[in-house]
Amino acid sequence: MTATLPEWMTEGLCAQTDPEEFFPAKGGSTKAARATCKACDVRAKCLDAALTRPELYGIWGGLSERERRALRVTKEEAA
Template identity: 65%
Template sequence: MWNLLNDDAAFPTDHARPSEVAPVVPLFGTPEDDAVMGWQERALCAQTDPEAFFPEKGGSTREAKKVCTGCEVRAECLEYALANDERFGIWGGLSERERRKLKKRVV
């Protein structure tokens, strides 16, 4: 019978020590990804209807932009969309057309 309260008895010392154990490899993403994409967990759009942020052609963007105005990670969202050339949807409170105009002004 195993003594789970006594680590020495349950795991003899002739086995690999924790520092000699192979590193844990994450199945999805890396810790760096969490730092870069952590803002998405705090985004207000993650708590609302996603269809509002990807309206049909000619559809209204008003509802999505209203949500964006109160979002604490709006700047990170817009920065992500610009860096990754997002071509669809409302990101950081701007439509694809507005993001294109912004890029042209910056370049």
């Protein structure tokens, strides 16, 4: 059985880019992935999905796992 991707995933610029760009080796550069995310129309949906799941690896919505974790903590503290 094949999982159906959310529509925003197929519309993202990352769908047209090498996936390894978004999952660099430890200590590798995330500059290219962040630039791709910055120009992407579905960045907010991507980030929301990564915060909801949560995604533990890679660049999602332009943020690293550490940045997403900090954002979740900030949102929880504000609530």
